[in-house]
Structure formats: structure tokens, C-alpha cells
Amino acid sequence: MAKACYALHLAWRGMRRHPRTSVMVVAVMALGLAACMSVLAIFHALTADPVPGRSGQTQTIIFPAKGQKLESIEALMPVGPVQQVVDRLPDLPVAAVASGTTRVRPSSDPSRKSESDTAVMFATARIPKVFGISLLRGHWWTAADDRNGAPVAVIGIDTARRLFGTDDVLGKSIRLDKKRFRVIGVHAAWRPALKFYSQRGGQYARDMAGVMVPLLSGDGVDVQMYGMSCPLSQLTDKWKQCRFSQLWSYGLDAGQRQRFLSVATQVVQGFYKPPPGVTPIAYQSRLLNVREWLILQHTVPDSVRAYVWVALAFLALCLLNAAGVLAARFLRRGAELGVRRALGASRRDVFVQHLIESGSLSMVAGVIALPLMLGAFSLMRAQNIPYGDLIRFNVSTFLALCVATLVTGLAVGVYPAWRAAVVPPALQVKQN
């Protein structure tokens, strides 16, 4: 204990003796840590597993023509064929999903101004099984409701409270755009880290679907959507031709996968039947799990990967710089160290003393890096970047910073401290 205190005391003296290099080491390490950790935090947020434990089992289907490059748009199909696929596989956990935003309000209260741009998910009956959404009240709609396009809705508990001020909303009605839907169920909050079932920029949206309705009931509702093949935001009359629905499945075994693939391909092939005499397109359908789907969509923008690489190199530069400065500083004390060694200090004592000195410098750097990171985050959030909403400082970011500080402190300190520890006492006394 006393020894540790002494080492600490020596470290403190060491820092005070070289205020200029101490400031430099701290500044350089703080900059390196802040820059690198900020970029890594963004990268982490963008690569987070949206459905932990399920993402490998959750698969979507994509329909590229033979020999064609895989493009995410090929996963989207018009509502007709996807509904048909779901109907033809009644025993499999398969559902069709389309998501977008529209105006939602309680229909009982016509005076209330409708909330604009509420996220709505249009889906088929087996969606709770496929995405793992649990129900709190009431019931989900049935396959028959799917086929009839029944105007019924299952809304999230948050949405229920926001619209009606209570959880007890069964039997009440809401209006999506101008169409009236009866609320038949309330589902638990469901917030994947990324809106993986959306397309393009929609994946970064923070608002998860708070309203779910049968796919075909969306006819006549004016919905704004990302990632359609028709660049229209008014779907009312284009509902039938536009490609914006996607099929998702969960936990299929090999045989079921095969069946899903062949049925879906058959349906799509039938839907896009060319006039007689023209060769039909040969589809090479594939299943993609959530991870593969996100990669295909470039959910992590390429620029972010470039920034990660630059930030890592920057951190390496900063650490090398700090290590160099510290090594020079420790070895300048050669004579004094020689005396200490000659007076009986062990190699370990000298090593620990210097490790503590560099460790405390890196600790200070870590503390300074924290406000730097917060500043960088708020600066980035203020910018108009698509994934801005995902950039936030949380506990895991803080813990990562602590670990990084510790590791860099060691990385920077071990080599110089070892160099200081191995100088033989006799030589040092003799020199200079």
C-alpha cells in the first residue's frame, strides 16, 4: 500500500516536472480518443443488430432476374402477389410488410388536428410471429381480414396513450388519412435499433410503426413511402401496380425455405407474365437474413467506413506520438533512475512507477475526451445527415470510452516504462 502511494507520488512529481510534455501527451491522447470513439459510436449504432437473437432467423426474399446484380429494390413487390404468397403458405410464419407514414387521429374527435407523419405498418396476419411483437390487449386480425382488407388496426401502447390518453382503446376508431379503422388490439412497445424493415433512408427513422393494419386495408389511404419503385408519394390510385411490399419470414427450416422460395417465385413469375411470344424473365430468388439485407441496402454509408478507417489511423498516430514523448521523457531521467536502482528499487518498482505516470496521464485524457465527444455528437446531430437521429451518447458509449482510455493508457505506457525499467543501475550511475 505504502509502496503504491510512493509510486503515485513519484508519478505526480514526474508529471509536474515536465508540464509541457504532460499537457501535450494529454491533449494528443484526448483528441485521438474523442475522434476515434465518436466515429466508432456512430459505426456501432449503424451496425447494431436490430432484432437481437432473431436476425439470423428473420429472412426476406429478393427476386433478381437471372444474371442480374443484386439490388435492394428487387425485394419489393406489389401488394397483389405478396398477399397471394402469404395466402398460399398458410402454415408458415411468413408475412408481407409495407411501411410508410400518414396522418393519424382518433376518429371520435373530428376537431382535433391530425398528427401528420405517423409511421404505419401495413402487414398480413402472421406479422407478430415473424417480427416477435407481443400483444397486450385484444387480438390480432385474421387471414380472412387480410383477404377482405378489413379496416381494423392493432396499435402500439405508446400510440394508444398518445391518441386516447388511455390503454383501454379496444373498439375505438382511428382515422388513417381519411379512412376509418377499428382498433382491435394493443401491442407492446416494439423498437428495433434500426427500422430494418423499411427501405433506403427510412431505416434511420426513430419512429417505429405505432399503428399496424392489414396490408390490403391500405387501399385508399394516402401514404408517404420510401423505397418504392414508382417515385410517387400519392398511392391512392397506384396502390395496385406500385412495388413497395416486402415478404418476411421467421425460423423456417431447410424444407420450408425451399417451399417459400418456389411458391414466391412462381407467384411473381405469374404476376409479371409477358405477352405471348416474349420470353418470360427467369427469376433467381434468394433469401436474405436481416444482416445481409442491411448490407445490401448500404445501411452503413460507405463514407462512415472511410471515417472509421481514418479515425483508427488517427488514434494510432496519437498513441505513437504519446508513447514517443513518454519514452523520451522517461529515458531522460536515466541517471536518476540509475541511482534509484542502485539504492535498491526493483525493476518492478520502476516499471510500476512509470506505468502509473503514463496511466494517470491517459486517465486525464479520457476525462477531457468525454466533453469533446459530447460536443462532436451535438455538432453532428445539428447537421442534416440521414442517420443523425441515431447519434446519441449512452451508457455503452461511456463504458467503451472508459475501456479505450484504459487500453490506450497501457498501450502508451508499457513500452516506455519497460525501457525505463531495463536500464542497468551501474551503467546509469557511471554515465554523464
Add this chain to the structure above:
Amino acid sequence: MSGMLMLKTMKRHGFIPLIVIAQVAFALVVLVNTGSLLRQQFAPMLAASGVPAGEVLITHQLNAHDSDRSHWSYADLRTAERAIRAMPGVIAVSGGMGTPMTVDRMFLHNTLSNARTGQNAGADMFAGDHLVGALGLRVVRGRDFDESDYVTGGFMDIYRQVRTVVITQTLAHRLFPGGHAVGQGLWLSRKPSKDRDPLRVVGVVNDTLDSNMAGGHAHNLLLLPFRMNGFGQVSFLVRAKPAQRDAVMKRLPAVLGQALGMHGAQAVKVERYEDARAARLHGNAVTSWLLLAVLATVSVVVVLGITGLSGFWVQKRTREIGIQRALGARRGDILRQYQFENLLVVCVGAALGVLLGLIVAEWLRMHFELTSPPLMAWTVGALVLVMFGQLAVLGPALRASRVPPVVATRGA
């Protein structure tokens, strides 16, 4: 002093040159990559807008919902255009879709191809009523659209009915290199459509900015003669005399709101072209400052790092230098020796940096389609670092050259 002897000295004090080499390598990687990211950010900020200064106004997307309708017919939009043109000071008006700076949140982007050679290029498209006039563009070759070119219709009619286009000089150069674009055919897709004729280029206008100004092709732009019929969203481009633009901007929401039957003027947002551009590029400006700060930091860190380590090295070798001096080395010899040593170390570091950078760039390119900085950038980066190295070592080298020969006789 011979090179071999120098290498031996360096080997004896191995760790200092090694740290410098590693620092230089990583510094080069950071400098070059940051520099190329900076260039990407700068490109749209430097691109010429091509529109007359102080004249153009852009409305944000207007929504038919705000007039309690699902869509507007062309007759509605024409009424609105007439009302705007009647305002004092207004030179030209165009209703349309796709606007500069994507202020209407809508943009059309297609890969176009030369109907004869198949040469293709990506371009944004503006579809509207009198775009050339409303943006104040200059017709460089050919002509502006005339009445017979205009198509009135729904969204798909852009692809089905429109027969003529006007393109910018840059796009003309990309699609029809070395030839006249006017009179040539192009497709609004990568491949020809089977049952139709290609669209004909009737005019080439001076370069102006596209919708989102990204990716180094901010000047690839195509104009379509199109009158929107049955659209739920529309935006307007208005050009006014500079002296009267602010007055027009002030009255425009009320005039448009009334003409289109919208509730109140607050649903109509109008921006000056220059403001919209500045707002759109604000992010680029901030990012550029951040990247410049990184460049400056890296430069300072690497220079201070080399200075510190060289200083320490000189101090360690004071006696050795003294002996050299005593044996007849001149001050200039010592100075040159240290500078040469530094040159050697920095060059090795730079070579390693280029190697590392290229390997990682290649890996990124293979897996994520990221373009790597050009070889030229690596060369310039390496030269800059050599310069930094020489600058950083100057102080310690001068100190070394001032070590008097008498030091050789001191100490142990």
C-alpha cells in the same frame, strides 16, 4: 558520414527511428484520406450555380392536402403561374417537380444513355413548365423548349410522352463526348426502350446545380418540358428582377395560397436560391472545418512528435557528436547528417504508409465499393511529410551542430 555507419547508429537506438517511422506512416494515411474526404466536401461548395445572382426564388413542396384536395390539375397550376407572373418584377415562373437543392424533397435521378453509342451517365431531372426562363439559364446551343414540346400529364407520361430534352453543357460533354449534342438521341434509362424512339436533345444550357449536389457530378442535369396534371405535390421556381425579389418573396405565399385555394399563406414556404444553397451546404461547410481541423492537428502532432524525439536523440548522442567534431567533422556535416537521417526515416515511414493505405483502400474498395484516393494524393502527402520532417528536425539538428568538440573529452 557513410550511410552504413548511419544505419548502425540508428539500429543501436532502434526505438526512436521506429516510432518516427510508424508515426509518419499513420500520419500519411490520415492526411491523404482526410484530404480526399475534404475534396469531396468542397466540390459542391465550389461548383458554379449558373443562375443569375439575386433573381431566383424556390418554393418548398406545396401539398394539395392543404387545399383539401387530393391533387391539382394543370389548369390549377396554370392559374397559379399566371397569378405569380402578374406580380410586379416577376420575369418568369415554372411549376414543376425536382428543384435545385431538393427543397421540395422530391428528386428524379436516372441513368441516361446515348442512343447511338450507349455511353451513359447519371443525371438528375427537373420537369417543369418554363425551367430555362425560371432559372435564368443561357441557351448555349440549339434552342429552349417551344409550345409543341410540352406534354401535359401524370407521372408516367414523363417517360411515355415527353419527346425532347434540354441538357447542361457538362452532361452534353459526358453523353456526347467530342460531338454536338443538339439533334442527338438519348434514353432516360441505361438500356433502350423497345417500342419507342429515343428522346431528342433540342438545346444545351450552361451548367447549373442539380437536386442534391452530391458525388462530384453536381452539373449533370436534364430538363424536361412537362406540365404536371393530377399531382398532389408541386413546387414553383420564380425569377424576379433583383431589386424586386424580396418584395415578390414576401407576397408570394399569399398569392400562391389564394390561387391554389390553400388555407392560409403559412403552408407556402419560399426560399432565395442562394439561401437554399447555403442551407444545403451548411453540413458540408461544418464537415470541411472539422476535416481541416483534423489536418491541422495531424500536422502539428507529427511535427512536434518528430521534433521531440529528434531532440532527445541529439541529447543522447551529444558525446558522439563531440567526438565527430573533434575528429574533424564540420558543423555543416553534423547538420546535414541529422537532416539526412531524418529524410531516410521519413521516407521509410512514408513508403510504409503508402503501402498500408493502399492495402486498406483496396480492401475497402473490394468490400464496400469505396473509391481510394488517387496515387497523386499519396505522392503529394509523402512530399508534405518529408517537408514536415525536415522542418521538425531543423531545431534539433542545429542544436547538434552547435555541440562543441570539447564535449568529447568530458564525462565517463
